């Protein structure tokens with residue numbers, strides 16, 4: 001198997017890579033491990049002391065659970081694997097508190113944002129500051145202490161670290177009759193085709209986007225032929241922000257490894 005990084009965003013939260021000489025079963029196992037077995041932090045319990053906003057406690061708690069929190073996998077354990085046996089300690093949970101009240105006078109009200117939560121650990125805080133929680137109208141108050149824990153996507157979607165998907169690597173060819181169709185360069189989606197030495201060729205920089213190729217083949221009138229590789233895959237990860245793509249893949253592979261060794265032990 002060969003792996004080649006195709007692109008990665010500056011913040012390392014989005015990445016695409018090519019997996020060569022593999023099988024759909026293996027690539028899909030990685031995909032499933034990424035979305036459902038990698039632990040991330042999320043708010044799991046909320047204790048309200050004041051809430052006179054228009055939203056019920058339950059609705060606010062649900063919103064809080066879905067706020068992505070930056071995750072520090074080295075400092076926290078999954079509650080069920082912690083030395084406290086899941087009772088709750090500094091190694092497996094973290095408190096975040098919030099206290100906001102809107103002034104009695106005025107008619108504007110005050111927005112409560114994710115950044116209003118004060119975290120006890122600077123390494124674990126909301127990924128995006130401006131996620132709105134609720135709007136408080138004059139005189140309304142909101143005060144709570146939330147408990148964040150590590151969890152996996154298999155138990156609740158709020159613990160999922162990323163959107164992950166893959167597709168077969170597109171293999172596009174210019175057919176014999178297509179070589180002279182240099183006019184197609186401007187008709188097909190921009191950048192897909194190029195003209196070199198008077199002949200129509202595929203632009204290698206676009207070699208991994210099947211959607212663009214599908215569109216190009218559809219309008220090419222037989223000049224292009226699209227096939228998909230059986231053994232090569234293009235894999236994409238889009239992190240929700242808790243972990244970088246590299247951390248997510250590392251944790252996914254670790255969890256697959258421990259699952260397979262558990263399987264061997266049980267056998």
Ligand SMILES: [Zn+2]
Pocket residue numbers: 079082083084085086087088089090091092093
């Ligand atoms: Zn613990």
